[in-house]
Amino acid sequence: MVARNRLIVKVTRESLPRVKDKYPFIYLERGRLEVDDSSVKWIDADGQVIPLPVATLNTILLGPGSTVTHDAVKTAVAANCSISWVGEDSLLFYAAGFVPTADARNIKRQVELAADPERSLEIARAMFQRRFPDADLSERTLSAMMGMEGHRVRALYREKAELYQVGWKGRRFTPGKFQLSDTTNRILTACNAALYGILCSSVHALGYLPHIGFIHSGSPLPLVYDLADLYKEHLSIDLAFHMTRQMAGQYDKHEVSAEFRRRAVEMNLLDQVERDIETLLGGKKRGRGRRQ
Structure with a gap:
C-alpha cells in the first residue's frame, strides 16, 4: 500500500480535531491493539478485526486481557489519542501514557x-x-x-x-x-x-x-x-x-x-x-x- 494511505502519514497536526471535537473514549478488553498499513485495529478474543479511527478518539481505555504493540502506541500518539490502562469496565485507573508536547x-x-x-x-x-x-x-x-x-x-x-x-x-x-x-x-x-x-x-x-x-x-x-x-x-x-x-x-x-x-x-x-x-x-x- 502506498505511503499516502498510511494513517501515521495521513494525519497531521493541522488536520487533527480539537479536544472538544473528539469522542470521549472507547473501552477495550481481552484482545490486541495493533496497526497495519492503513489503520490501528483491535482484534478481539473471538478474532474479529475492528478498525479504530484514533484521530477521532480522545483516549483508549485498555482493560484486562489486552495487549498493545509498539506501532499502535506510536500511531495513537501521532494522532494525539491517549492510552490509559484500567481495570475491568474502567473500575480502577492504573496508568496513562503521556502525549508529548513540543514545549511545556x-x-x-x-x-x-x-x-x-x-x-x-x-x-x-x-x-x-x-x-x-x-x-x-x-x-x-x-x-x-x-x-x-x-x-x-x-x-x-x-x-x-x-x-x-x-x-x-x-x-x-x-x-x-x-x-x-x-x-x-x-x-x-x-x-x-x-x-x-x-x-x-x-x-x-x-x-x-x-x-x-x-x-x-x-x-x-x-x-x-x-x-x-x-x-x-x-x-x-x-x-x-x-x-x-x-x-x-x-x-x-x-x-x-x-x-x-x-x-x-x-x-x-x-x-x-x-x-x-x-x-x-x-x-x-x-x-x-x-x-x-
Whole structure:
C-alpha cells in the first residue's frame, strides 16, 4: 500500500480535531491493539478485526486481557489519542501514557501557580465557587472550603437517595473488593474511575500535568481529582442513584457504561474540560492537534 494511505502519514497536526471535537473514549478488553498499513485495529478474543479511527478518539481505555504493540502506541500518539490502562469496565485507573508536547509553557505556568500559595488558593477558591455560587469564599481557607465541600457532598447523597427513593447507608468502597459494595456504591466507583481516565487524558493533551493540583495533594492525580469534583454531581452521583432505581438494585455494568457515555457526550464533557482549565489556569489556548 502506498505511503499516502498510511494513517501515521495521513494525519497531521493541522488536520487533527480539537479536544472538544473528539469522542470521549472507547473501552477495550481481552484482545490486541495493533496497526497495519492503513489503520490501528483491535482484534478481539473471538478474532474479529475492528478498525479504530484514533484521530477521532480522545483516549483508549485498555482493560484486562489486552495487549498493545509498539506501532499502535506510536500511531495513537501521532494522532494525539491517549492510552490509559484500567481495570475491568474502567473500575480502577492504573496508568496513562503521556502525549508529548513540543514545549511545556502550560506546565510551567501550572507549576508557577501551584508554587505560589496566594495564587494557588485563588484557583482553589474559583473551583469551589463553582459548587458554592452564592457563598463568599474570599476569606475562606482551603481547609474550611474542603469542610464545606464534604458537607455538601454528603447532603447531595441524601438528596439524590430521597429523590430516586433509593436506600443509602453512606459512601463505602474497599479497593479490590468491588463486589462487596452495594449497587449505588459500585456505580459511583465505576463512574468515578471512568471520569478520572478521561480527565487524565484531556489534561495531558492540553499540555498540563495531572500530578500538580490546587485542592488535592498527596495523591497520584491531584489535578484530575480537582477537576473531577466539578462534574461528579451529574456524571457520578446523580447517575448512580438514577441507575440504581432503574436497574432495581441489580448492577449491570453495560447499562452503567452506556448511561455514563451518553451523559458525557450530551454535556460535551471534553469541550467543558478544555474551557474550564483555560479559565481556571489562564493558560495558552491550544487545539487538540496543535502541540505546544
